[in-house]
Amino acid sequence: AAGVIQSPRHLIKEKRETATLKCYPIPRHDTVYWYQQGPGQDPQFLISFYEKMQSDKGSIPDRFSAQQFSDYHSELNMSSLELGDSALYFCASRTWGTGELFFGEGSRLTVL
Amino acid sequence: ELKVEQNPLFLSMQEGKNYTIYCNYSTTSDRLYWYRQDPGKSLESLFVLLSNGAVKQEGRLMASLDTKARLSTLHITAAVHDLSATYFCAVDPSGTYKYIFGTGTRLKVLA
Numbered sequence: 001a002a003g004v005i006q007s008p009r010h011l012i013k014e015k016r017e018t019a020t021l022k023c024y025p026i027p028r029h030d031t032v033y034w035y036q037q038g039p040g041q042d043p044q045f046l047i048s049f050y051e052k053m054q055s056d057k058g059s060i061p062d063r064f065s066a067q068q069f070s071d072y073h074s075e076l077n078m079s080s081l082e083l084g085d086s087a088l089y090f091c092a093s094r095t096w097g098t099g100e101l102f103f104g105e106g107s108r109l110t111v112l
Numbered sequence: 113e114l115k116v117e118q119n120p121l122f123l124s125m126q127e128g129k130n131y132t133i134y135c136n137y138s139t140t141s142d143r144l145y146w147y148r149q150d151p152g153k154s155l156e157s158l159f160v161l162l163s164n165g166a167v168k169q170e171g172r173l174m175a176s177l178d179t180k181a182r183l184s185t186l187h188i189t190a191a192v193h194d195l196s197a198t199y200f201c202a203v204d205p206s207g208t209y210k211y212i213f214g215t216g217t218r219l220k221v222l223a
Contacts, residue, residue: 031209042200042213043155056210090154098162099143099204101211103155 002026004104006091012110013081021076021107023091031055031094032074033101034066038087049074081111114139116203118214126222128190133217135184135201143204144184145211146175148197155200159186191221 005024013019025032031050035043036059045058049068060066063081068074078085088108092101115138125131135144143162147155159168161177161184168175172195174187184201201214 033211042216044213045211048209088152092155094209098160099207099209100145100157100160101155101202102157103147105154108152 004091004093004102006089006104006107008107009105010108010110012112014112015081015083017081017111018077018079019081019109020078021089021091021109023074023076023093023104025072025074025091025093026095026102029093029095029102030072032068032072033092033094034060034074034076035090035092036087037090037106043090046076078109081109083111085109086111114203114205114212116201116212116214118199118201118217120217121215122218122220124220124222125188125191127192130190131188133186133188133199133219135186135203135214137182137184137201137203137212137214139182139203139205140179141182141203141205141207142179143207144177145202145204146184146186147200147202149200149216150197158199186217188219193221193223195219196221 033048034046037043046060048056052068066076088106090106092103146158159175164179166177198218202211
């Protein structure tokens with residue numbers, strides 16, 4: 001069965017650089033969520049999209065932005081990267097009905 | 113502010129033993145989810161609990177939901193080493209689809 005696909009899986013950037021993460025949800029899932037997980041932390045909600053519109057916003061820094069495109073894939077853009085942005089970034093898509101979230105493998109961002 | 117608390121945060125147990133992980137939350141919710149995460153890996157969906165009194169079982173794991181007490185439990189029966197992982201509960205407050213994750217319980221099963 002198709003799963004949530006994230007790219008790149010690993011990313012190394014310098015401080016003040018920019019990074020873009022991509023997420024391809026499970027086909028026919030209409031909602032995408034982005035989470036940030038620091039070492040030993042629980043996943044922190046960043047932002048979500050429903051039918052290509054932003055549906056909710058969490059603790060996403062102003063330096064970050066995201067969007068969902070017409071093919072339902074989503075991109076998380078991160079600018080002016082800081083050391084504290086180093087984390088695992090997960091994308092999840094939601095199945096209609098039960099609301100179960102299916103997570104991608106994550107993108108590990110390291111900021112040096 | 114919605115709080116989702118799990119206890120214990122860390123659990124080290126012997127193989128063959130039973131134990132329960134608790135997930136308490138501070139607001140109305142009829143939906144609760146349990147996930148498993150291995151170190152550096154993705155979150156794997158374990159259970160979806162959609163109503164008061166819901167009970168789900170898969171292998172050595174059983175999850176239940178008491179919405180009146182705002183409590184969910186994840187019971188481990190006869191633990192095996194392969195169950196070593198971090199377990200998260202996640203709450204969807206009042207069906208808003210704003211998932212809030214618990215603090216996680218890091219389980220280590222000793223052979």
